[in-house]
Amino acid sequence: MDQSGVLLWVKAEPFLVGALQEPPPSKFSLHYLRKIATYVRTRATEGAYPHLYWPTWRHIACGKLQLAKDLAWLYFEMFDNLSVRTPEERLEWSEILSNCATEEEVEKQRSQLYVDTLQFLLFLYIQQLNRISLRTSLIGEEWPSRRSRPQSPSPAERPSCHNKNWNDYSHQAFVCNHLSELLELLLDPEQLTASFHSTHSSLLSRDAVTALSFLIEGTVSRAKKVYPLHQLALWQPLHVASGFSKSSKTFSLYKLEAWLRASLTTNPFGPSACLKSGKKLAWAHQVEGSTKRAKIACNAHMAPRLHRIVVMSQVYKQTLAKSSETLVGAHVRAHRCSESFIYLLSPLRSMTIEKCRNSTFVLGPVETTLHLHDCENLKVIAVCHRLSISSTTSCTFHIMTPSRPLILSGNQTVTFAPFHTHYPMLEDHMARTGLATVPNYWDNPMVVCKEGSVTSLFRLLPPSEFYIFVIPFEMEGDTAEIPGGLPSAYQKALAQREESIHIWQKTVKEARLTKEQRKQFQALVENKFYEWLVSTGHRQQLDSLVPTPAAS
Structure with a gap:
């Protein structure tokens, strides 16, 4: 098997869920x-290298980079969430945190956490993916200011947004354009010049190339098995090309970089490949009289389990409900969906919702990040490891999350509320994704990009406006109530409303209406109920629950 059969590509996940938008x-x-x-290598005995402990990173981030402690923890925890951990380990960590009574106890537990130092440096570097460049601004790709927009434009009027996190061509271009700098970050200090640059004779350690596997992987002769970069680079037939020396157990940086540039290609399991050659799914039907055609594709039939992607676009005026093996562990993107009710009741790896309007999303547990961008008038109901939002207007989030929701730039009229539904397999799906009911920070968002008054950016849903959400499908499973229950104020509001209903029923019963009066009264109530269904949009949801031949 010759070396020409080796294909390398940039991994999607570090950019999909690891690069903050x-x-x-x-x-x-x-x-x-x-x-x-350089600093971490000189502090190897102080918890800095080869593993970077939280207290050391906190010292670097807060003391030397002047970052706020919450922001330092955000990046540390984001990277840690990308690491391979079993659901049991994640649940154990949640239990440890839930038993902490003070912030000091939380810090004590965090102090035991560490990450791979070199991979963490690469992770920090790829945050530049969404850096606003004045140079590119001048040629029209970006503009370094908040985009102004009308209050309620139609989807057709919205300018298109280039989402680099979901564009594998952007991932590849970023790594190729910055490959020299990425490799120099991994060099030992003695391999660098005084100005921190490499030379033609610089050597990379095996640990450095192993760290680079955080971003790059590949295969041999288009085989289905995917290998991390370092395994391919250490493969005997590739030693000459990759620049590996058996005697020194190091790589020639010059040769390694040349081999990487020659071998890097488009990710065969990335979003672009999914759209181009993925399997089309008939999960949504064409609405009569509409020019919109729903497009749903996945790569589950050809991608390894950890590389699954599902993309759905232009679901319009319908209810889409799925609990499918295709969704399990998948990165899912919903794009330009409007006036719909979308239920994805399976454990997901990540979920991105973009440019969607006037819709409700009910999701199974999201193992990593649930991100919304440029959405308007959505209700999102989910258990997720992290929620982040940018450029949203009038959206409500009923969430359960062990990390603080992130409010990025451009948001208006955001409402947070407690998670308020369940379906029979929910607790089983939560266990599979390592998500617990506590700690739950749904009501403690973190404003990452401050644009004026923090209090005007979001509100917590008043208990008087709170209602339980019922998922209208039968499934097998054991979950029969909302996991973890409801906050006391919301539970009390429900109890008071239920008491009002009992009083009303008692009043009607004691009115001793005649048969004709009862008939008239029932017709009046039904008419008012129908008017309410129409005015709130619930009539459309009920109608869309009736399957059509095209959707079967």
Whole structure:
């Protein structure tokens, strides 16, 4: 088997869920990351290298980079969430945190956490993916200011948004354009010049190439098995090409970089490949009289389990409900959906909702990040590890999450509320994704991009406006109530409303209406109920629950 059969590509997940969809702190520039790379190697005995412990990163981030402690923890925890951990380990960590009574106890537990130092440096560097560049701004790709927009434009009027996190061509271009800098970050200090640059004779350690596997993987002769970069680079037939020396057990940086550039290709399991050659799914039907045609595709038939992607677009005026093996562990993207009710009741790896309007999303547990961008008038109901939102208007989030929801730039009229539904397999799906009911920070969002008054950005749903959400489908499973229950104020509001209903029923019963009066009264109530269904949009939801031949 010759080396020409080796294909390398940039992994999608670090960019899909690892790159925060917000311009990074200015101190994450290459200049400062080079300083950090040198600093951690000189503090190997102080919890900095080869593993970076939280207290050391907190010292670097807060003391040297002048970041807020919450922001330092955000990036540390985001990277930690990308690491391979069993659901049991994640549940155990949640239990430990839930038993902490004070912030000091939480910090004590966090102090035991560590990440791979070199991979974490790469993670910090790829935050530059969403950096706003004045240079590109001048040629029209970006503009370094908040995009102004009308109050309620139609979807057709919205300008298109280039989502780099979901564009594998952007991932590949980013790594190729910055490959030299990425490799220099991984070099030992003695391999660098005084100005932190590499030379033609610089050597990379095996640990450095192993760290680069965080971003790059590949295969041999288009086989289905996917290998991390370091395994391919250490493969005997590739030693000459990859620059590996058996005697020194190091790689020639010059040869390795040349081999990487020659071998890198488009991710065969990325979003672009899914759209181009993925399996089309008939999960949604064409609405009569509409020019919109729903497009749903997945790569589950050809992608390894950890590379599954589902993309859905233009679901319009219908109810889409699925609990499918295709969704399990998949990265899912919903794009330009409107006036619909979408139920994805399976454990998901990540969920991105973009440019959607006037819809309700009910999701199974999301193992990593649930992100919304450029959405309007949505209700989102989910258990997720993290929620992040940008450029949303009038959206309500009923969530259960062990991390603080992230409010990025451009949001207006955001409402947070407690998770308020269940379906029979919910607790089983939560266990599979390592998500517990506590701790739950649904009501404690973190404003990452401050644009004026924090209090005007969001509100907590008043208990008087709170109602339980019922999922209208029968499924097998054991969950019969909302996991973890409801906050006391909301439970009390429900009890008071239920008491009002009992009083009303008693009043009607004691009115001693005649048969004709009861008939008239029933007709009046039904008419009012029908008017309410129409005015609230619930009539459409009920109608769309009736299956049509095209949707079967």
